[in-house]
Amino acid sequence: MTRYFDEDLRGAEFRECDLTGTRLIGVVMQDAVIDGLVTDLVVNGVEVTGYVEAELDRRHPVRVLVRSEEPADLREASRQLHAAWAATIERIRRTPGIERRSVNGEWSAVETLRHLVFVHDSWFRRCCLGSTELFTPMGIGPAVEPYRGAHGIVLSVDPGLDEIVSVRDAQAAELQAWLDDVTAAQLAAPAPVPDDDVWPPYARGRSVRQCLGTVLRETFEHHGFCVRDLDLIEAPDAG
Numbered sequence: 001m002t003r004y005f006d007e008d009l010r011g012a013e014f015r016e017c018d019l020t021g022t023r024l025i026g027v028v029m030q031d032a033v034i035d036g037l038v039t040d041l042v043v044n045g046v047e048v049t050g051y052v053e054a055e056l057d058r059r060h061p062v063r064v065l066v067r068s069e070e071p072a073d074l075r076e077a078s079r080q081l082h083a084a085w086a087a088t089i090e091r092i093r094r095t096p097g098i099e100r101r102s103v104n105g106e107w108s109a110v111e112t113l114r115h116l117v118f119v120h121d122s123w124f125r126r127c128c129l130g131s132t133e134l135f136t137p138m139g140i141g142p143a144v145e146p147y148r149g150a151h152g153i154v155l156s157v158d159p160g161l162d163e164i165v166s167v168r169d170a171q172a173a174e175l176q177a178w179l180d181d182v183t184a185a186q187l188a189a190p191a192p193v194p195d196d197d198v199w200p201p202y203a204r205g206r207s208v209r210q211c212l213g214t215v216l217r218e219t220f221e222h223h224g225f226c227v228r229d230l231d232l233i234e235a236p237d238a239g
Contacts, residue, residue, distance in 0.1 A: 015105075060224075066216045069209065071187065074216070075179045081219045082172045088227060089165055095234070099161050103229040107140075112226050113164045114140040118153070119218045120171040127203045127211035128178070130192030136167060147199045175215070187212065 041049050057063050062084075065077035092099045092109055099109040107115065118139030125131040134152025138159045141147055149155045187209040203211055 060220070062220060066213065066220060069184065069187070071179065071182050071184060074182075074187075074212065075176070077216055078172070078176055078179055081216065081223065082176070084223055085168070085219070088223065088230070089161075091230065092161065098230065098233060101233055103232045106225065106229055109226050109230070110159075110161055110164055111140055112222050113161075113168055114138050114159070116219060116222060117164065117167055117171065119215055120168075120175070122199050123203070123211050123214045123218070124171075124175060126198065127191045127193050127200070127206070128208050128215075130194060132194045132196070138164065138167065141199060146197070151198045 038052070039049055040047065041052075062077055062080045065073045065080070068074060068077070088109075102108045102111075117136050118141045121135040121139055122141070125133065135141070137152060137154040138157050139153050141150075141153055187207065189208050191203055191206050191208050191211045193203045193206075193211075
């Protein structure tokens with residue numbers, strides 16, 4: 001275990017780090033940002049995760065639908081998420097070039113959309129439908145080997161916004177058509193993940209509902225990241 005004592009960590013950034021069990025004792029933490037999978041977080045003796053989750057649900061009611069087990073709620077969640085993305089894409093179109101700008105090393109809007117292309121191919125088509133088809137070449141997946149650039153992904157492609165949006169619209173329509181007919185029993189069934197070494201390696205043993213939940217959560221979370229960064233880019237003092 002690494003132990004820091006009397007260190008000046010002002011401005012430090014921890015990215016893609018596992019901080020499970022981390023203890024911050026006697027610290028000064030002002031203007032700090034925590035963004036990630038946070039559970040059982042105790043601040044000055046108070047477990048705050050429940051408060052945070054309740055506030056997020058209040059701000060974004062679609063989160064409640066995403067967690068539901070009811071097919072009708074999941075259909076509505078998918079519809080709302082697609083509508084939110086459609087509105088954000090129209091916002092992007094009003095400022096040509098903004099779709100390729102990034103903030104603080106995060107993905108640009110086009111990179112985020114390309115990642116969602118990959119999420120649909122992997123977590124929906126493979127895990128919910130059992131497809132063994134190659135992924136869409138423009139998708140952006142994990143950076144780790146052997147999954148980086150595997151199963152049809154072409155790292156050198158550089159599609160434009162219109163091309164990416166066309167693919168995402170087709171994927172959204174495919175998902176919605178499936179949700180229109182899916183039953184609770186089908187959602188509860190084991191995910192028909194093909195028995196090969198293609199991403200995601202840890203989906204076996206999950207239910208169809210759990211894999212669908214990954215698709216919906218990724219769609220929601222990355223929309224939030226995209227809007228956050230667009231706000232920062234368009235802020236009056238952004239220059």
